[in-house]
Amino acid sequence: MRVILCGYYGKGNGGDEALLASLLQMLPNNIQPYVLSGNPSETEKRYGVQAGDRLNTFTILQAMRRSDIFIWGGGSLIQDATSLASPFYYAGLMGIAQKMGLKTIAWAQGIGPLNHPITQFLAKQCFQGCTAVSVRDGRSAKIVTKWDIPFTLAPDPVWALETSPFPGLENLPTPKVAVSFRPHPQLTPSRLEILTQALIDFQKATEAFILLLPFQPIKDLKIAEFIHQKLPDHSQILTIENPRVLKGVFGEVEMVIGMRFHSLIMGAAEKCRCFAISYDPKVSQLMTDLKIPGWELSKLPEDANLISQIWIDNYANGEALLLDKIEFFRERSLIHQEVLHSVLEGIGNRK
Structure with a gap:
């Protein structure tokens, strides 16, 4: 199965790169990931995966036509504290993926702040259309509970990220x-x-x-x-x-x-x-x-x-x-992996 991974990847942020590394670590072995990245060549080199420009509409639509799943996460993607652009970008891609018939997973989300009615509406619509939702904190859990959306709560996936030594x-x-x-x-x-x-x-x-x-x-x-x-x-x-x-x-x-x-x-x-x-x-x-x-x-x-x-x-x-x-915390964070495997293996068995 081909799976699109969408987040704030390839933008030089250590926290978001740690989330991507954690997500790749947690995916089943039979998955072929395609990462939407701000620096596709660097993402391909670092993680040994295929990647495409996160702002190239043609590239994104082409990847969606070839894919089965769209994974949206993790971290604070849906928030309007820094700008309105972020929730519009991510909600827009999620909406397109859902319209094109891809199964969508909102993974390890840290939701909010959502200060504007329009961003609250967009976020609610996208989360409602997801096959599965996992969140990483109690504040996010309260938001999806208010929206009456089923979800799984577990600590941030970076708790389970494997480490490597820094030479010298x-x-x-x-x-x-x-x-x-x-x-x-x-x-x-x-x-x-x-x-x-x-x-x-x-x-x-x-x-x-x-x-x-x-x-x-x-x-x-x-x-x-x-x-x-x-x-x-x-x-x-x-x-x-x-x-x-x-x-x-x-x-x-x-x-x-x-x-x-x-x-x-x-x-x-x-x-x-x-x-x-x-x-x-x-x-x-x-x-x-x-x-x-x-x-x-x-x-x-x-x-x-x-x-x-x-x-x-x-x-x-x-x-x-x-x-x-x-x-x-490490073991509980692996619940995000269980969410992935449950959805991905279920879809694989039906194919």
Whole structure:
């Protein structure tokens, strides 16, 4: 069977690439995936799959005519917080796939925010037309419950993503602390200055080596470079494109200070102590689910010394998830795989 995979793939975002790698890892062996990508050649090279331009209408329609299934996911695809374009793009493709008779799966979805009636309507219509729906958090589950749509709830699939080592990481100083910040309107220059000074003080107190991990370099790299300039001898920027290697880095790290959603999941899955700075409801939900300490970005303390002292306390006294809890989340995340296999094998048996 030919299956189209549609998400924010090939756009240089480590979290979305980790979702794609997890999805490919979970597909049955008899499936031939075709990935809609922002960088098809790079996607083909990295994952050994066929890929096509996610914005080329002819390419997309041609792929749909040759395919049986359309898998939509995972992650925060259906949300209008950043722009209206995203829900229109994904809902449009899902609608076309359904009109063309493809079975559609909304996989590992993180739904919302949906602030506009038109995006709420589009999302509801597309989810109602799906053969199966799986969501990754309680907030999304509440939305599809309100829409009276059957669904499966399981933790983010990246919990189960296999890891690979980062060559040479063992040669960097220890202990290591990972930092993953991203731009946001509420991350003002003054707040970035405060966080950077807090990191400087934290590094002096702990003598930790700071690994700056820009999950989406086109957006995050400038922030990483700004911090590195303030800590040139005690930090290093790691730009990692392979999501398995990116997750593997966290296995060598004592603590992660993260804004990026998947930096916290990868850190927690690899036994790191975590500290969150939330810019989005999905991060706040994760903080609640995993009991991760942190702040809402809008409520970040204005005192760099206070921030550094709280980080130091978490570094010294904070606790990583227990191994049985990590294994619980990993096993539960494999429910997303069960959803795929149930639908795909059922369709294969009827062919």
